[in-house]
Amino acid sequence: MFRCIPIGLIVTRSGHHCRRKLSGQVALTGLQPTGIPHLGNYLGVIKPCVDLKKSGVLSGLLLLIADLHALTSMKSTLLSEAVWDLACVLCACLDEGENPICSIFPQSSVRGHTELAWILGSCCSISFVDLSGGVSWLLVLLLLHPKRLAHLPQWRDKSGLHSVNEQAPPHAKCKQSPDSAPAGACVGLFTYPVLQAADILLYGADVVPVGADQTAHIELARELVRSATTRWPALASILRIPTGLVLGAPKINSLRNPTKKMSKSDPSEGGCIYLTDSPDQIRLKVRRAQTDSQLGVSYNAEDRPGIANLLRILSALEVRFVGLELTVPVSNQVAEILYNG
Known part of the structure; x- marks a missing residue:
């Protein structure tokens, strides 16, 4: 298994030393390797990280492949392949460039994650x-x-x-x-948030991009710093209180059952768009997406969940369409943007 994939600049083999090479603001986020990422994963985490990397406000971006966390939900025999799949997708999505430094590495390659988690758990x-x-x-x-x-x-x-x-x-x-x-x-699974806090605190990240449902975990990490440094004052020079950056990503639901979140475990074959799907597969899935028989296009998540889901995808991919009148069926518009993107 690889230890670190540097993008743009060579870093040490272990992600543990990545933060030492960086000055200025550093962002860290983690992704579980549970298979090929889908469109919801891309719009929710990967695309915001790409945009953050391009913004010029960071000196470094650390992308953690959380393989230890994944052990709570998948078989270890599948984990190695899933780690590589996620690493390859991240490399494909992130543009090369020296600034900022971007490093991708598996959580298990750095023993400090579990060591710090034990210390935090002792609080x-x-x-x-x-x-x-x-x-x-x-x-x-x-x-x-x-x-x-x-x-x-x-x-x-x-x-x-x-x-x-x-x-x-x-x-x-x-x-x-x-x-x-x-x-x-x-x-x-129960102690997951303590290990997650260790993931963040180990690298002294200034900014932690998270979804809205993860803000409680960031607050836990902040309070764990206070508890640990109160008990062991010597840690005050090591542990940095992180700041969560809520990404505000849209909620992307299944194309076949738009009341449920898009998921790799969707029983319907056409409900999930994978980042490795061919353009023709994507077009077919979107055009077969569940909508309704009402005329016109309007956003109403309760009464028109299928149309609302497609509009959220459309606005996330092409912000210039927000507030403008659509001249073609929304499913066709989404399909063409994904097909040509």
Whole structure:
């Protein structure tokens, strides 16, 4: 497995030393290698990073392939190939150029990630709490401040625990047992935000581009710095409080089921546009996208989710169309922009 792919300038083999070579503002963001990125991944993370790189405000951009995080959701036998797929896509999307320096490297190539995560985890006390209406069996880590890992989006959305408790009848919500824990509710997923904080803090990143749903994780990293430096003052010269940069990326949904997020696990073959799809495949998928029978084009996410989804894609790809009247069907316009792009 590769250790570091430098774009524009040669850096050391390990990403651990990338920050030392840079002066000025440095941005860091991580992407999980869960397969070939799709259009939602591109518009949500990759394109904003490309735009940030071109803006001229940075001296360096560090792109972390979060393969350790991916272990919570995929088989290790598939991980190596997924890391390479993501690395190749990132290299294809990022323009070469000396300024700013851009480095792509896998998280597992730097042991400092797990070492710092252990130190940050040691800033936590352990307590049994009553979570989401009475899941008293769950061992929850309480930080030295009131924030709880169990309330962060990563655990709440991916563990399945929240949905299990919501579906339980009122009289049963306080009687959950360990046997009722969802299969995905692993310890690694629960402590995910601590490792994510270590990813950020290890490189002293000034700016961390994130989606709107990740702002709570950035705040956790900031508070972990305060907790760690209070307990160990010597860390104050090492740990830097990061600033989150909310990307404001549009929510891109499935083309076949526009009420659900675009996903690689979409059961419908035409619901997801991959960055490796051929132009003809892209055109076919978009033209078969679910819309409605109403005349005209209007943005209404509740009543016209299919049209709204295509309009979000259109505005993200071609901002010059925002506010202008469309002279062709919106699906055709999106298809042609993607086909020619």
